[in-house]
Amino acid sequence: MSVLTRVPRRRRRGALTPYLFLAPGLLLFAAFRLYPLLDGLRLSFTNARLGRTQYAWVGLANYERLLEDTRFHASLWNTAFYTVASTLPVLAIPLALAIALNRGVALRTWLRSAFFFPFTLSVVTVGLTWLWLLDPVVGPFNYYLRSLGFPVRSWLADPSTAMWTIILTTVWWVAGYYLVIYLAGLQDIPRELYEAAAIDGATGWRSFWAITLPLLRPVLLFVFVTHIIGSFQIFGQVFILTQGGPGDATRTAVQHLYETAFQNFFHFGSASAMAWVLFAVIVGFSLLQFRVLRGHTEY
Amino acid sequence: MSAIDGAVSRRRVLAGVVGAGAVASLPAAVRRAGAQAKPTISYWNGLTGADGKVMDDLIERFTRETGIRIEQQRILWADLYAKLQVSVPAGEGPDLALIHTIEVPHFASDGVLEPIEDGVAAGKGFRSDDYLPSTWQGGLYQGKRYAIPLDVPQHVLYMNTKVMRDARLVGADGKPNVPGSKDELLAMAKRMARGDTFGFAIGTVNPGKYTWGFQNLLWQNGANVYTADLKRSALADPAAIEAAEFFGAIHAKEKVAPPANASCRDAFIAGKLGLWIAGSWNVTGLRDAKVDFAVAPVPRIFKRPVVWTMPHQFTFPKPKAVDAARREAAWTHMRWMSDHVAEWTLKAGQVSARRQPHADPRITGDPVLRTLLAQAPNWQGGQPTPKWVAAENLTRPMIETVYIGQKPPQAAMEDLARQINALPD
Numbered sequence: 001m002s003v004l005t006r007v008p009r010r011r012r013r014g015a016l017t018p019y020l021f022l023a024p025g026l027l028l029f030a031a032f033r034l035y036p037l038l039d040g041l042r043l044s045f046t047n048a049r050l051g052r053t054q055y056a057w058v059g060l061a062n063y064e065r066l067l068e069d070t071r072f073h074a075s076l077w078n079t080a081f082y083t084v085a086s087t088l089p090v091l092a093i094p095l096a097l098a099i100a101l102n103r104g105v106a107l108r109t110w111l112r113s114a115f116f117f118p119f120t121l122s123v124v125t126v127g128l129t130w131l132w133l134l135d136p137v138v139g140p141f142n143y144y145l146r147s148l149g150f151p152v153r154s155w156l157a158d159p160s161t162a163m164w165t166i167i168l169t170t171v172w173w174v175a176g177y178y179l180v181i182y183l184a185g186l187q188d189i190p191r192e193l194y195e196a197a198a199i200d201g202a203t204g205w206r207s208f209w210a211i212t213l214p215l216l217r218p219v220l221l222f223v224f225v226t227h228i229i230g231s232f233q234i235f236g237q238v239f240i241l242t243q244g245g246p247g248d249a250t251r252t253a254v255q256h257l258y259e260t261a262f263q264n265f266f267h268f269g270s271a272s273a274m275a276w277v278l279f280a281v282i283v284g285f286s287l288l289q290f291r292v293l294r295g296h297t298e299y
Numbered sequence: 300m301s302a303i304d305g306a307v308s309r310r311r312v313l314a315g316v317v318g319a320g321a322v323a324s325l326p327a328a329v330r331r332a333g334a335q336a337k338p339t340i341s342y343w344n345g346l347t348g349a350d351g352k353v354m355d356d357l358i359e360r361f362t363r364e365t366g367i368r369i370e371q372q373r374i375l376w377a378d379l380y381a382k383l384q385v386s387v388p389a390g391e392g393p394d395l396a397l398i399h400t401i402e403v404p405h406f407a408s409d410g411v412l413e414p415i416e417d418g419v420a421a422g423k424g425f426r427s428d429d430y431l432p433s434t435w436q437g438g439l440y441q442g443k444r445y446a447i448p449l450d451v452p453q454h455v456l457y458m459n460t461k462v463m464r465d466a467r468l469v470g471a472d473g474k475p476n477v478p479g480s481k482d483e484l485l486a487m488a489k490r491m492a493r494g495d496t497f498g499f500a501i502g503t504v505n506p507g508k509y510t511w512g513f514q515n516l517l518w519q520n521g522a523n524v525y526t527a528d529l530k531r532s533a534l535a536d537p538a539a540i541e542a543a544e545f546f547g548a549i550h551a552k553e554k555v556a557p558p559a560n561a562s563c564r565d566a567f568i569a570g571k572l573g574l575w576i577a578g579s580w581n582v583t584g585l586r587d588a589k590v591d592f593a594v595a596p597v598p599r600i601f602k603r604p605v606v607w608t609m610p611h612q613f614t615f616p617k618p619k620a621v622d623a624a625r626r627e628a629a630w631t632h633m634r635w636m637s638d639h640v641a642e643w644t645l646k647a648g649q650v651s652a653r654r655q656p657h658a659d660p661r662i663t664g665d666p667v668l669r670t671l672l673a674q675a676p677n678w679q680g681g682q683p684t685p686k687w688v689a690a691e692n693l694t695r696p697m698i699e700t701v702y703i704g705q706k707p708p709q710a711a712m713e714d715l716a717r718q719i720n721a722l723p724d
Contacts, residue, residue, distance in 0.1 A: 049409075050384050050385060050388075052409065053388065131562075132562075132565075135560075135561055135562055135565060136557065136558040136560060136561045137495055137497070137557050137558070137561040137562075137565070137566040137569070137571050137572075138561075138562065138565045138566055138569045138571065142495075146495070153558075154558030154559060154560055154561065156560045157558050157559030157560035157561075157703060158703075159703075159705060242560065243695070244696060245559070245560070245695075245696055245699045246559055246560070246696075246699050246700065246703050246705065247696050247697070247699055247700035247703075247705055247706070248696050251696070259692060262381045263377070263381075263688075263689075263692055264689045264692050266381075266384055267723065270723075
């Protein structure tokens with residue numbers, strides 16, 4: 001006799017109810033997330049090209065080709081560089097701003113809105129604005145640098161500065177978003193802890209290290225993980241600011257993938273293989289982060 | 300007032316509105332009855348600039364005259380091509396699409412475009428004799444016709460009168476001197492280049508897109524991206540390397556061209572660029588910006604004064620089943636547009652692929668259009684291989700490294716040829 005027959009019918013119906021409520025969301029998730037994901041995995045083992053109805057199973061050939069694709073390697077390296085180099089500014093600058101705003105500086109609400117404003121802009125607007133600001137000939141950035149007697153350069157066309165410039169524009173764009181998250185986290189920390197620390201003679205730095213930072217850990221983990229995942233997917237800013245240039249100096253993995261899929265002959269098979277490699281890298285990094293930053297501090 | 304009263308009165312009001320509307324639209328409905336048999340066709344194009352408005356006006360006139368309605372979808376060119384590639388196999392393509400010549404081979408080879416029988420085209424009044432050869436040839440892929448040319452976006456030399464006057468490079472009549480050779484061009488560019496003002500640039504508005512300027516140099520030197528049999532890349536040949544060397548010298552060595560990533564168009568408008576070889580589609584924008592400029596044919600920098608072109612072509616994306624009435628309506632539009640192409644030229648600034656309007660006094664009277672027409676014997680376009688666009692995408696980053704002096708021209712060209720040869724089928 002199966003287990004199910006012993007469960008009263010009403011209880012069984014009750015057990016189904018949450019799934020019925022979840023069904024619309026799950027169906028959408030399955031249709032628009034799970035199916036493309038798995039179909040992409042299937043395509044990565046084929047020589048599928050958009051526009052051709054017939055394609056063949058090629059086994060691991062697309063993955064093997066990636067091992068020899070030096071531009072893909074360069075793109076992955078650039079993506080990793082961007083991710084590592086942008087992490088500290090993205091974690092630290094909004095945190096510093098949030099701590100300053102949390103201390104009740106004048107015009108706090110206004111400043112919070114001002115910092116958040118860039119994040120409300122689309123990546124195209126941000127990209128085009130900075131492209132103009134940084135134009136080496138007619139851009140205001142170089143104009144003021146020149147008039148102040150500083151040396152000027154073509155920030156986005158110089159391989160040594162292009163990626164750093166993209167990082168700068170990204171920090172400007174997303175800092176406000178992380179600032180709001182940090183502020184929410186800071187306001188969750190009980191004030192009594194700071195008062196108690198002050199009575200014990202703790203200075204600002206000491207209470208920051210001993211109270212603020214440990215209690216902000218879940219928020220930091222959230223910011224850290226979402227930033228790393230977002231960094232591995234960086235595309236919009238680069239596409240508008242440099243198109244991956246100069247040369248391939250700022251070419252990223254997603255740009256390489258996009259061009260393979262949509263500009264370079266619609267090679268969906270190769271592009272799907274790239275997507276799965278990128279997916280594996282992101283999952284690997286995320287697991288590593290959770291391992292490093294797991295744990296919870298309470299007082 | 301009760302709820303029921305309210306409902307009734309609302310219904311009365313609605314009935315009144317609908318009735319009044321019906322009466323008001325009666326003459327229009329009667330007028331439309333005669334045109335009811337005329338189909339509506341869908342037409343996709345990438346005319347997202349000022350030329351889009353010109354096209355709207357012409358299409359409005361076309362509808363007034365023929366009764367055929369056109370539903371346009373205007374999408375950025377790059378997105379348009381991706382959309383065609385996705386929609387057409389699914390049977391969701393438009394009745395008519397305007398594309399660039401270089402897109403014809405890969406769309407034709409992928410079965411996205413419907414072949415056009417020469418007899419059918421001739422029956423509609425489209426004959427090769429009426430067109431300039433390079434544009435008519437651009438509609439062919441492996442001997443079959445897939446497209447009918449409309450107009451010829453092309454390179455031209457823009458000369459900034461103010462910058463050239465400041466460098467004393469104008470004649471007694473105040474008109475800018477025109478460079479006649481590579482040495483003359485470089486000498487003039489050097490005289491103009493100082494501080495943040497540059498003497499010469501070759502390329503498009505968009506940053507990073509140096510490819511078309513480089514192709515122009517390549518073709519002038521008798522070189523090309525592929526060998527004549529289209530089987531392998533010819534970019535490692537000495538003539539191609541020589542073109543790359545010049546491209547690398549103008550900024551990295553001679554310092555006469557603006558830094559990479561600069562908007563040449565903005566620099567030209569701001570009076571910080573003297574000579575600029577760029578697309579004819581910039582004319583309208585420069586005129587709107589009230590820049591004092593003149594144009595001249597693209598100078599002969601290498602062996603031949605070849606002018607880069609990328610004509611627009613009318614195509615029929617392959618439907619699941621041809622609707623005879625809609626196909627006929629699309630032909631009617633192509634015919635009407637070709638017959639009225641002089642107006643398109645005058646307002647949108649692109650000269651026609653068809654010869655007949657070239658004698659129109661309104662066109663020959665315009666100095667810019669006259670210059671564009673004078674270049675016609677030197678027009679050249681991309682090679683008819685499905686891999687052309689993919690090769691172009693590989694060229695941009697590589698030629699950029701040459702431009703900024705990061706990679707020696709020969710090594711870059713050899714690398715690029717290798718990459719192009721490795722492109723999958």
